[in-house]
Amino acid sequence: MSIWQIIFLSGAVSSFVVMAIILARLNRRETVAESVTAPGAASNVSLSEILAMGIVTAATDLVFIFKRATTTVYLFSLLFGRRLVSGVKKILLQVENHFSGLIATVHGRNHHAMIENRRGAVSFFLEQIKIDKRR
Secondary structure, eight states, X not given: OOHHHHHHHHHHHHHHHHHHHHHHHHHHSOOTTTSOOOTTSOOOOOHHHHHHHHHXXXXXXXXXXXXXXXXXXXXXXXXXXXXXXXXXXXXXXXXXXXXXXXXXXHHTOOSSOSSOOOTTOSSHHHHHHHHHHHO
């Protein structure tokens, strides 16, 4: 796993633990739905319950954001990796073509030789051998 995946996973786990603690504390108390109040009367929701609902909402939003960010980063890294690999492949093919052309030139098989074929010689090296033999 990469460092970003570990960070996002730890954020998701910690927000899940906080959410579980808040829900456990809320279940111990009397919920708003169980308390019967008359219409128009003030409800007996405490400030801590309102804050707990806000924290639970924020925690679920954070988990969603971390999941979405992890997916986005993963997809962009795949796209970047694909482009990087294709670029490296293209460069390696150019290098391979260059060296295979040089090898073919040395062996005299390339019709675009670096040195023009003089006096019917197959390659520069063979021509040099002929010249040396004549001497």
